[in-house]
Amino acid sequence: MSHSHQPSAISHVDGQGLPVRGNDIDTDRIMPARFLVAVSFEGLEHHVSEDDRKADSSHPFNDPRYRGASILVVNANFGCGSSREHAPQGLARFGIRAIVGESFSEIFQGNAAMMGMPCFAAGHDSIERLQALIEQTPDVAIAADVDSGVVTAGDVRFTATLPRALRDAFVSGQWNPTAMLLDRFDEVRAVAAQLPYIRGF
Amino acid sequence: MAETLFHKVWNAHAVRKLPSGQTQLFVGLHLIHEVTTPQAFDMLHQHGWRVAFPERTFATIDHIVPTSAQRRPFLDVMAEEMASSLERNCREAGIPLWTPDDDNQGIVHVIGPELGLTQPGMTIACGDSHTSTHGALGAIAFGIGTSQVRDVLASQCLALDPLKVRRIEVTGSLRPGVYAKDVILTIIRRLGVQGGVGFAYEYGGAAIDGMSLDERMTICNMSIEGGARVGYVNPDETTFAFLRGRPFAPQEGASGAFDRAVAWWRQIASDANASYDDRVTFDASAIEPTVTWGINPGQSVTVNEAIAADPQDEALEFMGFQPGRRVTGTKIDVAFIGSCTNGRLSDLEEAARIVRGHHIAPHVKALVVPGSKAVGRAAEARGLHHVFIDAGFEWRGAGCSMCLGMNPDKLEGRQVCASSSNRNFKGRQGSPTGRTLLMSPAMVAAAAIAGEVVDVRTMLEEVPA
Numbered sequence: 013m014s015h016s017h018q019p020s021a022i023s024h025v026d027g028q029g030l031p032v033r034g035n036d037i038d039t040d041r042i043m044p045a046r047f048l049v050a051v052s053f054e055g056l057e058h059h060v061s062e063d064d065r066k067a068d069s070s071h072p073f074n075d076p077r078y079r080g081a082s083i084l085v086v087n088a089n090f091g092c093g094s095s096r097e098h099a100p101q102g103l104a105r106f107g108i109r110a111i112v113g114e115s116f117s118e119i120f121q122g123n124a125a126m127m128g129m130p131c132f133a134a135g136h137d138s139i140e141r142l143q144a145l146i147e148q149t150p151d152v153a154i155a156a157d158v159d160s161g162v163v164t165a166g167d168v169r170f171t172a173t174l175p176r177a178l179r180d181a182f183v184s185g186q187w188n189p190t191a192m193l194l195d196r197f198d199e200v201r202a203v204a205a206q207l208p209y210i211r212g213f
Numbered sequence: 214m215a216e217t218l219f220h221k222v223w224n225a226h227a228v229r230k231l232p233s234g235q236t237q238l239f240v241g242l243h244l245i246h247e248v249t250t251p252q253a254f255d256m257l258h259q260h261g262w263r264v265a266f267p268e269r270t271f272a273t274i275d276h277i278v279p280t281s282a283q284r285r286p287f288l289d290v291m292a293e294e295m296a297s298s299l300e301r302n303c304r305e306a307g308i309p310l311w312t313p314d315d316d317n318q319g320i321v322h323v324i325g326p327e328l329g330l331t332q333p334g335m336t337i338a339c340g341d342s343h344t345s346t347h348g349a350l351g352a353i354a355f356g357i358g359t360s361q362v363r364d365v366l367a368s369q370c371l372a373l374d375p376l377k378v379r380r381i382e383v384t385g386s387l388r389p390g391v392y393a394k395d396v397i398l399t400i401i402r403r404l405g406v407q408g409g410v411g412f413a414y415e416y417g418g419a420a421i422d423g424m425s426l427d428e429r430m431t432i433c434n435m436s437i438e439g440g441a442r443v444g445y446v447n448p449d450e451t452t453f454a455f456l457r458g459r460p461f462a463p464q465e466g467a468s469g470a471f472d473r474a475v476a477w478w479r480q481i482a483s484d485a486n487a488s489y490d491d492r493v494t495f496d497a498s499a500i501e502p503t504v505t506w507g508i509n510p511g512q513s514v515t516v517n518e519a520i521a522a523d524p525q526d527e528a529l530e531f532m533g534f535q536p537g538r539r540v541t542g543t544k545i546d547v548a549f550i551g552s553c554t555n556g557r558l559s560d561l562e563e564a565a566r567i568v569r570g571h572h573i574a575p576h577v578k579a580l581v582v583p584g585s586k587a588v589g590r591a592a593e594a595r596g597l598h599h600v601f602i603d604a605g606f607e608w609r610g611a612g613c614s615m616c617l618g619m620n621p622d623k624l625e626g627r628q629v630c631a632s633s634s635n636r637n638f639k640g641r642q643g644s645p646t647g648r649t650l651l652m653s654p655a656m657v658a659a660a661a662i663a664g665e666v667v668d669v670r671t672m673l674e675e676v677p678a
Contacts, residue, residue: 034527036406036509040638044645045618049277049291051251051298063645089407092440092509093638094617095342096249097358118410118442119342123358177233177374186233188360190262193237193368196229197265200370203228203239204266209332210241213463213474 021185022128024157025110027082028150029165031143032061032072037086038093039120043102045094056098057105077150085143086113088136091120100124110156112163112172114139125178128187130158132172141168158182215484218334218447219378219413222353222481226336228370235372241335242352243270243365244321245308247277247295248619249340253362254302262367264306269369271330272303272310275320276619278612280582283313292620306366319585319611322346322553326430327587329459332474333448334481338365343553343635345436348445349429350452351478353413355442376413376443377490383420385497390670392563393428394555394633394653396420398503398513400432400495401439406511409441412491415483416446420497426455427559434554435635438510447482502669504540505637505651506532512637513651516541516668531639532648533627540650541666546628548579548661549642551609552616555633555654556584561592564633564658565600567672573605574664580607580622582614606661618643631660 047059065071072078084103090113091099100123103111111124112132121131145152145168154165158179161172174182181187193200204210228237243266250272257264264270277292287293296312303310311318317328322343325331333351337344342356361371383396401408414436421429429446436444446452453475456462463474501515507528514520519537522529529536534543550556550564561581573579581601583589589611592598598608615622616634623643624630630642630649637649650666659669 038509038636038638040617040636040641044640046643048248049289049295049619051294052255053252063640066645089410089440092406093342093437093636095340095344095356095358097252097340097360100358115407115410117407117440119356119358119437123360126358126360175374177231177235177372181233184232189231189233189235189372190260190364190367192231192233193364193370193372194262197368199228200237200239200265200368203226204269204369207225207239207241208474208477209335209463210269213470213477 022130022158022182022187024155025083025130026153026155027109028078028080029083029085029142029146029152029154030072030078030081031085031146033087033143035088036092037090039091039096039099040093042091042099043096048096048098053098053101053105056102060102060106080107082107082109083154083156084108084111085139085146086111087139088114090116092117095119097123100127100129104129112139112142112156125181125187130174130178130182132156132161132163132174134163134170134172138170215486215488217378217415217483217487217489218351218445218481219353219376219415222334222336223375225334231372233372235374238336238371238373240338240365240369240371241269242330242337243369244325244337244339245270245272245362246321246341247274247299249359250302250362251295251298253359253366256363257366264308264366266369267307270308272299272308273318273321273324274299274312276613276617278313279621280609280612280614281621283610285314316586319587320553320556320613322434323556323584323588326350326426327585329456329462332456332462333452333478338371342437343434345442345444346430346434346553348433348436348443349426351445351448351482353443353445356437377411378415379409379412379491379493380415380417380489382418382492382494383416383497384418384494386420386423387497387500390502390655390673391500392653392655393424393431395500395503396497397432397435398505398510398651399500401435401511402513404439404493406438406509407440409436409439412441413443413445414439414441416444421446422449425559426451427557430557431554435510438635448478453478502653502656504656504666506534506540508532508637508639510635510637510651514540541668543629543650543666545577545631545660545665547624547630548573548577548657549615549630549632549634550580550654550657551582551584551614552634553584554635556582556588558588558591560633560654561588561597564654565597567655567658567669568604568662569600571604571662573661577661577664579605579661580609580615582609583611586611615642617641631657631666633657
């Protein structure tokens, strides 16, 4: 088996922020379904939140003050709904390297992790303060440390959480698990052989 | 020790504890479709990995399929490219694929159970969030993203943390005109669209026990709309009867395979005294026909209830509703019966019962889209297509259709759609400004006839049970 593809460790993400306010922003809104009619992820960066952006010219993704931002700051249940990886793929290709928010859907957070994009979760008040700070000072430098979960920006400082396994995976560089899953394939075959529906009833 | 089905199935499929602390979990059945796999196959090829268990992998084409003219090549060249890409990848890997040219094609979550591929005690994965549907048969089924599809293709495994289990007890029995869709909309409304994050939902109680597999699938299907990635019902006699004779189910007869399977399926069910991380109870008799008013599936009201929302809520503005008003009486433009939530035979039968002898309102465009070719054939054998066509509905071929904007069936402009599907997200049905009202298929049928949202019970009074 090939072990050539070992992604690198992600210990921290630094950069400017892009605040997108609102709870329950689903993946249909982040990447409308019509852009899924394709066989590759290429070009998805052009369609991130396209319908929301068209409906609202002042949408943060349209705001030139946030151009070049790499840390998305969101509220609760971000990425709910469809499992489409096209949503985090579009965000990553747009330049987002980490997301800080109140909470995330499980599938979205897992998809983002598979691409090396940590999703940091923190309380409502911390997120509000960070969003307000970025809105006032768009060029404020944000630093998010994966191991400690500490997020700092100007006077704002709080400790966010990542699921332990994902945090360890980022820090150790093992966030893409395929090679690990193939590592002891004989054990996979052994488990399969014991299952009555595979062995035969 | 007493255990839940979730833990028994998890333990039977756990390969090892990974250095990350996650579990390497074997996937007993991998279902794939055209939308979330082409990039996964590309990644596989880039690394020189092969499909590890092609015999445990099955494919269909559903999301992009036009439901009016299903002949190949599809008119949309990108859709055709997706279909031919899946065909090529499946051919090369030796994966069975059902295309619109085959009798077994349909929505992945309809054909899995229908063919008997989905069985109790399995772990199942599919690059689609509504994979939770398969839990209706007592499987643990995960919706996954494309990178995870790559992992399952390469290793037949996922790296996962175990979930907590919440027992959702639905006691008593449903009143006439109240359906599984109303039950799950009520559950999501109370527990919230995020309430299930970190949980598998185990549905039980007299109301669930009394449900058909079709109804249980409707419930499990929308677990993800409540934030729960996994939902399931313990297998019982209804499950075993459903599976008997299905093409991929264990064979009956002299070999005794089916009976041995049933014995294992009984064992895998949650023990009576299993402990749960959380328990909630709903009284089925108190559930009423329910309709969404907002832009997520937790924003719903009963047909007799006023919308109680903050006037500033963006959902109200988008939908054009006022707080204090009811959704009942809202004029509709489109009626859609179908999807992996409510596109099965019993859904069409119940809708046809309402429709028979009526005609849809002149301003309404109405579609019935069977969830699979087999559902369509079974409905036609019962003459249901005539009932719908005579009433002014369009009778279509199988596919995901108007549940999401990936095929020609889309809302236009600010149209309002009474829909038996699963998501009322902004733009979900293909128009960025389109508006979706989720409800049961019977409620959709009633709305199509009345031209506006009505309480289906007022129409049930005039039809025989």
